Every structure is written in structure tokens, then in C-alpha cells.
Amino acid sequence: MYSKSIQYIGCDDADMKLFESQYVTPEGMCYNSYLIIDDKIAVMDTVDPRKTDEWLKKLSVALNGRKPDYLVVQHMEPDHSGSISAFRNLYPEAVIVASAKALQFMPQFDEKLNVGNTMTVKDGDTLSLGHHTLSFITAPMVHWPEVIMTYCPEEEVLFSADGFGKFGVIDADPDDWACEARRYYFNICGKYGGPVSTVLKKVAGLSIKTICALHGPILDGERMEEAIRLYSIWSNYDIETEGVLIAHASIHGNTAKAAEKLAEILKKKGAKKVVVADLCRDDMAEVIEDAYRMNKLVVCASSYEGDVFPPMHMFLWKLGLKAYQNRTIGMVENGTWAPSAGRAMRALIEPMKNVTIVEPLVSLRSSMKESDIPQLEALADAMLA
Numbered sequence: 001m002y003s004k005s006i007q008y009i010g011c012d013d014a015d016m017k018l019f020e021s022q023y024v025t026p027e028g029m030c031y032n033s034y035l036i037i038d039d040k041i042a043v044m045d046t047v048d049p050r051k052t053d054e055w056l057k058k059l060s061v062a063l064n065g066r067k068p069d070y071l072v073v074q075h076m077e078p079d080h081s082g083s084i085s086a087f088r089n090l091y092p093e094a095v096i097v098a099s100a101k102a103l104q105f106m107p108q109f110d111e112k113l114n115v116g117n118t119m120t121v122k123d124g125d126t127l128s129l130g131h132h133t134l135s136f137i138t139a140p141m142v143h144w145p146e147v148i149m150t151y152c153p154e155e156e157v158l159f160s161a162d163g164f165g166k167f168g169v170i171d172a173d174p175d176d177w178a179c180e181a182r183r184y185y186f187n188i189c190g191k192y193g194g195p196v197s198t199v200l201k202k203v204a205g206l207s208i209k210t211i212c213a214l215h216g217p218i219l220d221g222e223r224m225e226e227a228i229r230l231y232s233i234w235s236n237y238d239i240e241t242e243g244v245l246i247a248h249a250s251i252h253g254n255t256a257k258a259a260e261k262l263a264e265i266l267k268k269k270g271a272k273k274v275v276v277a278d279l280c281r282d283d284m285a286e287v288i289e290d291a292y293r294m295n296k297l298v299v300c301a302s303s304y305e306g307d308v309f310p311p312m313h314m315f316l317w318k319l320g321l322k323a324y325q326n327r328t329i330g331m332v333e334n335g336t337w338a339p340s341a342g343r344a345m346r347a348l349i350e351p352m353k354n355v356t357i358v359e360p361l362v363s364l365r366s367s368m369k370e371s372d373i374p375q376l377e378a379l380a381d382a383m384l385a
Ligand code: FEO
Pocket: 075, 077, 079, 080, 143, 144, 162, 214, 215
């Protein structure tokens, strides 16, 4: 029970270790769903098909013999829409409330689904449940185009769809919302800073006491204020932490040694925070998160097949895909006969928005030698200038 009228009926999925088949989730995942009980009853979203049976049982207990009047579908990605068909089979009279695009997507995921009674809502539409009103806010590209959020003024609750979500079961990291919320945000919504910023402006005038996202804990009080503050920074691609991230992709460890040496030099020269990441072994989603978190990035990579070692290619390609911007980037390349990593990395970095590539490009031959230290010193000076 979250409030007298709103019940949490979501499901933890502690066994989910690779969310969306790409993000490691050591602390599992949760698919949040809520029930609003009034003269009319509304279910807020379904859950991933992995948890359909558990969710339907929770729903049935919470309904306590009543029947739902509405199923509000805020987002059609299967981790939230994956139990719509099962719901529909049990509750054929309920009205499915969603955006036009969501209703278009619905049968695409299940051709056997008889969508049945529906209500199409657009920005500003409202639905009265009796003593509670649901006010719909379109939130396209947070994180798909059909997304809506829902505000209930009587409870001062914002149902925020994927917004303000995080990795982990619902009570994972109770004292550190930001760590896994940041990794979730930049990897899943990072490309959509503009749309996130737009929806933050739309809801800024609302009196919100609680945010109920589709993943992660229910947010209120100071934790909610902090989440809103961070979302404002993240969606604007602003700097959260002054620091340098050094990301390396090293075949035999020699490029990694140069990256560590550069970290040592940067610290000696007064860099506030320096983090070294191994793109071949660390969780790349975590490295992407750190790239956005800090204002400066140095990429160090081996040359490979006249190009750049694939883990670095993947990293920079993903950053480009996720609209990485407003940052300063330095480069270290390594190669035995014809270093090509610098050229390849530059080609991936140059199209990024408002990114400054600092010189010199440090170019190593096979391994770092004493004679290479002045180049690393010069790069460190340029990064800190
Ligand atoms: Fe949690 Fe975009 O799905």
C-alpha cells in the first residue's frame, strides 16, 4: 500500500541479470505497476511477461473482488506492456487508456490480442475516477514515442513512466538512488536529453510530492528533490562532476600502462578527480555513465586492422549514438608499424556536438617509453588548461 488509494502491485525480478539483453543488472530489476482504487479503478501499466502470473495474483488480491475499469498503458516497451494480453483475457470489459501511438503499437507485439475497448488520450486530457483525477502528459521519446506520464493532483503523484527509473529490484541501494539511476538514464534515455528536458519543464509547475516510476523505488522527500536536480543536469548534458575519465582499450596491456601513467600525471598536476576504465573488461554501460558524469575524457586505444581496437570503436560509437556532447576529449593511440587508432577515434568523435578535441594526440610505438612521457605531460596540461 503506498497511500490509502494507491497500491503498489509491481514485481521484483531478482533473476534478471541482463536487462534489455545488454545491461548487466547484478541487483536484478523491477517492473512497477500501481492500482488506484476509487469509484472507478485504474491499473497503471502491466509488467514484463516474466512476471505475468505473479502480477495478476497481486492485482487480484488488491482488487479484493472488484474489477478494474481502466488499464492505463504509459509505455509499450515489453517490460511494461508484456502482460496486457493476459490482463485483457481476464478483464475484457476494462478500458485500455493510452496514446494513439501506443494503441497502434499494441497489436504489433501480439497479433492475437483483441485490444477491445480503448480510450485515446493526448496531452492535457483528464480522466475522473471519482475522487481522483488522472491528467495525462505526453512524454514522447522518454523513452519511446508513445510514452505518456500521468499526474494525479489529489495525491500529488506523478507516474513518470521510464523517467526517474533505475536498475535493481525496488529496494536495492536504498541510500544511493543516483548510482544505478545514472547508469540507467544515460544508457537508456541519454540520447533523449531534449525530450526529457521538455517534459521536466511541463511538470515543473505541478505540485509533486511523490514520483512513481516504472522502475526503481517510489521517490518522495529529499530523495525526490535530488532526483529532479540530477535529471535537470543529465537532460541538459551538463557537468555533474569536474574530472577526467581515462578509458582505454588495450590488446596486450601496453596502452593500459600509458593510461595509468597519464592518470598519475594528471593527479600530480592537480586534477580534482581521475577515473581509469578498462573498456575490454569493465561494464561499458558504467563507463558511458562516467563519460557523461565528468567533463573531460581521454580515450587511449591500440590500433587494429588499420582502424581502432573494437572495444574503443564500440565505446565511441555508443557515445555518438547516445548524443554525447559538451565535453573535452584527448586521445592516446598505440601502434607497432602504422598507428591508425588516432585517425579512427577522431572520425568517431568529430561528428559529436560541441566536443573539443585537445592536442597533442599522443602516439606510442608498441609500448610507452621514457621518451613518451613529455607527450603525456603535454596532453595532461592541455586537458587541465
Ligand atoms: Fe522500462 Fe523503455 O522500458
